[in-house]
Amino acid sequence: MMQKVQRFGSAMFVPVLLFAFAGIVVGLSTLFKNDQLMGAIARPDTFWYKCWYIIEEGGWTVFRQMPLLFAVGIPIALAKKAQARACLEALTTYLTFNYFISAILTVWGDFFGVDMSQEAGGTSGLAEIAGIKTLDTNIIGAILISSIVVYIHNRYFDKKLPDFLGIFQGSSFVVIISFAVMLPVALATAYIWPMVQGGIASLQTFLVGSGAFGVWVYTFLERVLIPTGLHHFIYTPFVFGPAVVEGGIVTYWAQHLGEFSASAQPLKELFPQGGFALHGNSKIFGILGIALAIYVTAKKEKKKIVAGLLIPITLTAMIAGITEPIEFTFLFISPLLFLVHSLLAATMATLMYVCGVVGNMGGGLIEILTLNWIPLFHSHGSTYLFQILIGLSFSVIYFFVFRFLILKMDIATPGREKGEQQETKFYTKQDFKAKKHSEKEVSAGREHEEDQAVLCIRALGGKDNIAEVTNCATRLRVSVYDESKVQPDSEFKALGAHGVVRNGKALQIIIGLSVPQVRERVEKLLDS
Template sequence: MMKKIQRFGGAMFTPTLLFAFAGIMVGFSIVFMNEQIMGSLASPNSLWYQMWDVVSAGAWMVFSQLPLLFALALPIALAKKQQARACLESVATYLTFNYFVGKMLQHWGSNFGVDFAADVVTGNGLANIAGIKTLDTGMVGALLIAGIVIWAHNRFFDAELPDMIGIFRGSSLVVAICFFIMIPTALLTCIVWPKVQIGMTHLQTFFMNSGNLGVWCYAFLQKILIPTGLHHFIYAPFCYDSVIVPGGTSVYWATHIQDFQTNVHTLKEMYPIGFSLSGMAKVFGSIGVFGAFYATARKEKRKKLLGLMVPVTLTAMLTGITEPLEFTFLFIAPSLFVVHALLDACISTVSFALGVVGDFGGGLINWVALNWLPLGAYHYKTYITQVVIGIVFAFIWFFVFTFMIKKFDLKTPGRESDDEEMKLFN
């Protein structure tokens, strides 16, 4: 069961790998289309502006079509055979599902409590998925449909059919089966999901008012559950679904960056959300962990330790992928990992309390592209505060880890016996 959960988590993580490049291009396009930064060069009538507007349209794809990407990604990890075919089946079925939902709402939307004639705007419960006006089921809808397709694919893809209808074997059979499943699924979605959206609105209010305590609990659970793979169930609804803000914090932040390009209000006044600050630990915590391991390593092993730790530390800092670093001590010194989770929660909470907000769930690439670059001219004081907090906590990580390693003689990398190999764990 745990392996299945971890495979599911890996599938959930796949679309987020596209965020780094897309975020960079979004960040550049926002900056280069801003007249306050670029002057007359960024006039809407200029060729410069128009060229970057084209680039921007492509860069927003990841954020605009995130549910579709989740529907595509899940079969990659969970389909038992012919994963490429399963991805095609999943996309086809997901689009069919949304066409069904759209037509049902067009004809009977008032019966479900949905004003389908309204324009698609953030927060009104509607969405455009690949050009289809439909109900905004977000990541949950995509994963539900992809899960049904994976079940049908694993069960029926290799089913034998009579020769006269043999053309319906494989993907054709799976899509045909899912076609008929989607009709009642779409109907149930129209009945149930508007009520779920009302519940999500109440959840948004609760979490928005939870303050520092809510941020601390969220950050701690997200980190401490990494060994089980269950951390995906903590952050995914916040980042990619409408638990906090419509569409999830990642998409909401990216699509509202231009609204934050003002120094009339602080960032926290405009975006009072602290559930995207895990990158603070990924960047500054990684520096502290690396420093502690180097300081406590045996002198004759420090050179080899650098070869092991520098790549994984840079990976964590730049991309926010911390598992290679954290797994170097998770299994050999689990007490360190508990402290690591506690410090992670503390740095997120302190940062939020002192006004640091934004999309800081990843590494430095994410920070620069979706925060510092487009907003630095307006909110540089916030980012100075962020860096100061980070440096302070990097030293805290260093001293706490160094103390614990020496006090309890923990066999972290570089402290192994001569006959033990220094290696990464996974």
């Protein structure tokens, strides 16, 4: 069950990868349209303003069509075969589902307590999806319908029908079954979802009312669940869904950035819900302190090697918000350090919130700069100065806490390895090639074996030992039939992996941002 939940969580990350660039485009456009910052050139009647308006509208594509993106994105990760066809099936079925909802509420809206005469948006509970006026199920509805379609696709896509029905095989057969399934699902949604919307409204009131305690719990869970892959379920409803604000924090913040910029009212009063998107601060200030502690505690003769290892992954975490390489480095060695990291991250975010810091800060410096500091510093500079002061203070706290624990408990962080772990490095593909070329015996098929995907399959025990393959942002997630056939972690590191998380038959191979390409090559080889 845990493997299935992890696989589903990683699937939700596929469309999320698109949000970083779109957010930057919207943030920069808002910045360059702000006449308080840019002067007369940014007045609405200028050519400059009109150009940036056009660019901004393009940036809004991802945020305005999030349900469609999730409907299409889920099958990319979950479909076990013919992912492209599964995407088409999911899109078709999701549109069918919304047409059913629209028709049901048009006919029986009074029975279900929904007034279809209201305008979409606001508190009506309605939305326009691909021109269809329907219930606003947001990404939750898209994920549900897409997941149902993927299940049907995996089960019936290869179903052989009689020859005279051959035209209905494959995607057509999946859509036919999905069409029949969508009618009862739409009826159930029309009955249940209005009650869910009421519950969501209550949840929003509770969480906002819980203040600092709610922020602490949210941030702690978002960090501590990263090793399980379940952290997606924590932040997605808040950041991209309707848990605390309609449309999610990312969309709401971007939509009201101009309003926040023009107001002298404290940000915490303007948008208290923004306290649930401060977890990115640990990626900047926390990781800095952790990296310094790992470097300082390394053996003297290994400090240069450790610095070469830490600098790129620390910069990646701080600038882009991709923290897996450094977090998993010490997670593999000592889960206690990761727990301490989660506790400190939650405490830092909470203290910032208490001091008035809110916003869209789930990523790294690029996101915080373009969507927070640059467009709002002129009107809320004191708030951000408090944020930076608190963040740097926690960098110091992180450093001393991690340094104390590493030395006190003699934790074998990079540069402190013992015995068989003497070599301090993350192996690359080039290292592997050099090693292979230095061996005396070279088989005829060695050049082909140097492909990372081929060797990854071999390290996992061969094709017959692999049950499922998927990925998230940086990890290749694999389910195997027999975990005893899987090679040691050193074999995966020799392929360029940063490490391996093992949980019985479920493995997570830390590849990096190139993991989607690795997964595709692995799947092609498994199908060949």
